[in-house]
Amino acid sequence: MAKSMAGPEIEALIKLLSRLPGLGPRSARRVALHLIKNKEQLLVPLSAAMAEAVEKVQVCETCGNIDSASPCTICTDTRRDPSLLVVVEDVSDLWALERASVINAGYHVLGGTLSPLDGVGPDDLNIAGLLARTAKGEIREIILGVNATVEGQTTAHYITDQLQAQAKAMQAADPSFEPVTISQLAHGVPIGGELDYLDEGTLLQAIRSRKAFG
């Protein structure tokens, strides 16, 4: 900003708000003003909620989810199927699956995808944790819920290789060991989606994976 028209407290607030995803300098000013105008109804509770989050929120040491407890609410939920694990890239993907209530499983958050160009290698993702969880033998199926992007699929292939190598080593030690089943999400036309707006890759998958009607 050209010059300070408000106190340094407001300037500092606007500057920090403008670093939030989806907010620029203009919308950060709008948000700051809205907060200040609605001090008791919004600024005070939001300030308290942030202080509370600073205090309590942590990363689950088992699955990588974010919660106020570690192991998290999902990892300690005994009503979930302990033999089923969904591997996702990010906590937001975990949240999306949980919002949809489509599976009653555990999760494993990788914390990203393999991306050599960005310097993200296997050690930067929580793959060792996944292998350690799988080695315990309780997990029977791993659903690779990674995004349908090049990076997501590369990561899925890498994880599959690692899991198969681990299974081979464990079978060598104990011939009765059953390797884990590895599956991936189905590709196709999204529900409510219009063919006209879909890319060729999705349409190709939708044709290839076509099913008997009715």
Added chain:
Amino acid sequence: MAKSMAGPEIEALIKLLSRLPGLGPRSARRVALHLIKNKEQLLVPLSAAMAEAVEKVQVCETCGNIDSASPCTICTDTRRDPSLLVVVEDVSDLWALERASVINAGYHVLGGTLSPLDGVGPDDLNIAGLLARTAKGEIREIILGVNATVEGQTTAHYITDQLQAQAKAMQAADPSFEPVTISQLAHGVPIGGELDYLDEGTLLQAIRSRKAFG
């Protein structure tokens, strides 16, 4: 959200963030996740900045600006012309004029516009404060920097009537009293604006207020 997938602290944070202007439930989740992932670099300082704003920020009792002091930095700035006052609807308008550094004057924030349908009458705006400031006699020109909307123009007319009535009463008591000059912002084609995208009202004003070229 269908069910709680994160702790109550995160749910509370998302709910409050979704009440910010321009954020919906989805972007609020994105912001919350971004905050938590960047705890030390963003969540901690933003939480502190908000606590600081809760503590210090207040409305200037003279002009209605928002600052950490009352009277505010602008009202106490002796380098500004004390005879010139810009009347604006909102603090965001004051900030816009200050960012542009186009005038070295005082301000008066009305806190909205007259809007009978929304139940906003003269007593809901800071018009009495404006009349009280003008009655002191130091202000020589009032620039009505209200928006070029129906409500803005209605408010401008109302304020003009009030100022003229006050000037008449003061002249009756003291014939040497000079009434304040009332002006408004020029209307026309915005700099960088393309005629093709402008409405008829703006084009009409631009034609009517045309000036000799060069």
